[in-house]
Structure formats: C-alpha cells, structure tokens
Amino acid sequence: MFRIANIYSWKEKTMTQSSKETVYKPGYYGKKRLSISAWTDSNIKKWSKDQENKKQEEKKPAVYNSICFSRQIGVGALEIADLLSEIIQYRVIDREILEHMAKDTELTQKIIAFYDERYPGKMSELFSMLIHEKTFIKSDYARQLAKTVTALANTEPTIFVGRGTHLILPRNSVLAVRFICSNEYRVERLAKMxxxxxxxxxxxLKIIDNEQHQFxxxxxxxxxxxxEEFDLVINRDYITEADQAAQIVACAYKQKFG
Incomplete structure (x- = not known):
C-alpha cells in the first residue's frame, strides 16, 4: 500500500540538516503566502458565504475550466501562476495546499458537502466517472488526492500548480501547461534566489527531483x-520573464476556452 511518508521522505532528510543551512521549499520565490491554516479558514468562510448567496440559484451545476501547471522543480511555475491569477482572476492552488488537503480527509469532505448541498449527488457522480476512466487511481492516497482536486476544481475556477492535476481532471476541461528548462537554469535561479x-x-534540486519522480x-x-500530455510547453531558457510566460498562458487559455 502506498504510504504518504514515502512521498515526503525528502522533507525528513532536510530537517536533519543544520538549522543554519538554507533549504529550498518547492514553489518558493520570495513572495509571502498565506499559511495553510489561514488559507483553509478563509476559503471555508468564503464557501459558506457562497452557499448562502447561491441557495436560490438554478440547480444546474456550474462548469468550470481549470489551468494545470506541471513543472520541473525550480523552474518558477508558482510565480507565473500568481501573475496569471492577476490577469484572469482565478485562484491559485499550489502543491503545498494539495498535499495538506490530500492528507486531511475531513477538510476535503467539507468541500464536498458544500458542493453536494447545492447539487445533491453530483460530486459522487463525478468521482465515480473519474475512478472508471482513470485506471491509476488505486491507492488510498491517490483516491483522496483525486477527490480533493475534483472537489476544488468544481467549486470555482482554479490554477493548479503541481501534483499531476492535469492527469486527474477531465482533459477537455483543462488547459495543461508544462514548464521546462535546462538544469543550469534551475541551479542558477535557485542559487541566486x-x-x-x-x-x-x-x-x-537532485533530492527534490527524486521525490517528484517517486511521487x-x-x-x-x-x-x-x-x-503530448500538454496543450502547451514553455521553455524558461528562452521565455525568461515570468510575466511573458503568464501572458502566453492567458492567451492560450482564451483561445481554447474563449
């Protein structure tokens, strides 16, 4: 059986290093972000408020499209996602949030409950379809991650960063973007940052790459x-400015979904 502890083994290794050493956290690029607890608290309040506002609305489920970023660690995808969010006004959900929620079944069930209150039985229908179509969803962790991603994607338009979300969601509702670069680019960027x-x-980077590979x-x-898994592949060796990359993705999204 898959064990979550194996996925995060690199974190345990880095914790044994000297406290004086600088340890890179995937997605970090200098911007201060909400803590996981603050993010979940604010979103639960938002979802609760949305429920009250939408109780009188039509019962037909809203259909949201998502943008899913897949990336080599250290390529700068989260920075691009934040810039893209400013352009198209979609929320950003990164690897850290997904990891937290995939381990917190109670939190995921709260989101599903919010959705089921508006559209009874629809989430179960979506997940049953997902299990049937996605043969890789076998372990308890994979099922929980799939539930989390499906629930989040159906509550509001979202930019997902990491954890292979483009492999979980229906392909026709996703703009899948892959960010790549040379190892030299990643090393230089990380060393400077x-x-x-x-x-x-x-x-x-080698430690984190191995963790990502194992995941x-x-x-x-x-x-x-x-x-071939992606709608768009961006090479940061040549598209060096994060805002340029964000504009390219925004344009691709508009061309695909209008």
Whole structure:
C-alpha cells in the first residue's frame, strides 16, 4: 500500500540538516503566502458565504475550466501562476495546499458537502466517472488526492500548480501547461534566489527531483511527463520573464476556452 511518508521522505532528510543551512521549499520565490491554516479558514468562510448567496440559484451545476501547471522543480511555475491569477482572476492552488488537503480527509469532505448541498449527488457522480476512466487511481492516497482536486476544481475556477492535476481532471476541461528548462537554469535561479552556492543548489534540486519522480511513479505509474500530455510547453531558457510566460498562458487559455 502506498504510504504518504514515502512521498515526503525528502522533507525528513532536510530537517536533519543544520538549522543554519538554507533549504529550498518547492514553489518558493520570495513572495509571502498565506499559511495553510489561514488559507483553509478563509476559503471555508468564503464557501459558506457562497452557499448562502447561491441557495436560490438554478440547480444546474456550474462548469468550470481549470489551468494545470506541471513543472520541473525550480523552474518558477508558482510565480507565473500568481501573475496569471492577476490577469484572469482565478485562484491559485499550489502543491503545498494539495498535499495538506490530500492528507486531511475531513477538510476535503467539507468541500464536498458544500458542493453536494447545492447539487445533491453530483460530486459522487463525478468521482465515480473519474475512478472508471482513470485506471491509476488505486491507492488510498491517490483516491483522496483525486477527490480533493475534483472537489476544488468544481467549486470555482482554479490554477493548479503541481501534483499531476492535469492527469486527474477531465482533459477537455483543462488547459495543461508544462514548464521546462535546462538544469543550469534551475541551479542558477535557485542559487541566486536562496543566496547559496551553485553546488548546494544543485544538490537540493537532485533530492527534490527524486521525490517528484517517486511521487509520479507511485501515484500515476509514470516515469516522465511526455509533451503530448500538454496543450502547451514553455521553455524558461528562452521565455525568461515570468510575466511573458503568464501572458502566453492567458492567451492560450482564451483561445481554447474563449
């Protein structure tokens, strides 16, 4: 059986390092973000308020399209997602939030309950369809992650960053974007951002790359992310400015979904 502890083993390793050492956290790029508890509290309040406002609305389920970012760690995808969010006014849900919610079944059930109150039985229907179509959803963790992503995607328009969300959601409702770059680009970016020497940055990236590889192998039975899985592949070696990349994704989204 898949064990969540194996996915996060790299975190345990980094915690044993000296407290004086700088450890890179995937997605970090210098912007202060809400803590997980603050994010969940604010969103539960928002969902509760939305429920009250929408009780009198038509019972036909809203259909939301999502943007799913897949990336090499250290390529700068979360920064691009935040800039894209400012353009199209979609919320951003990153790897850290997904990891937290995939471990917190009670929190995911709250979201599903909000949705079921408006559209009784619809979430169960969506998830049953997902289980039937996605053969990789076998472990308890994979099922919980799939429930979490499905519930979040159906509550409001979302930009997902990481954790293979493009593999979970219906492909026709997703703009799947892959961000790649050379190893040199990642090492240079991380070393500069974290103020560490390049050899240390490269070492940390190797640890996190291995964790990401193990995650996809265990959860999705995949060794790589082939280009044909995606609507768009952006190489940060050549599209170096984050705002340029965000504008490209916004344009692609508009062209696909209008």
């Amino acid at each position: 974290m103020d560490m020497n390049p050899s240390k940055a490269e070492k940390q 996809f192998k265990t959860v999705y039975q995949k060794k790589e992310a082939p280009a």
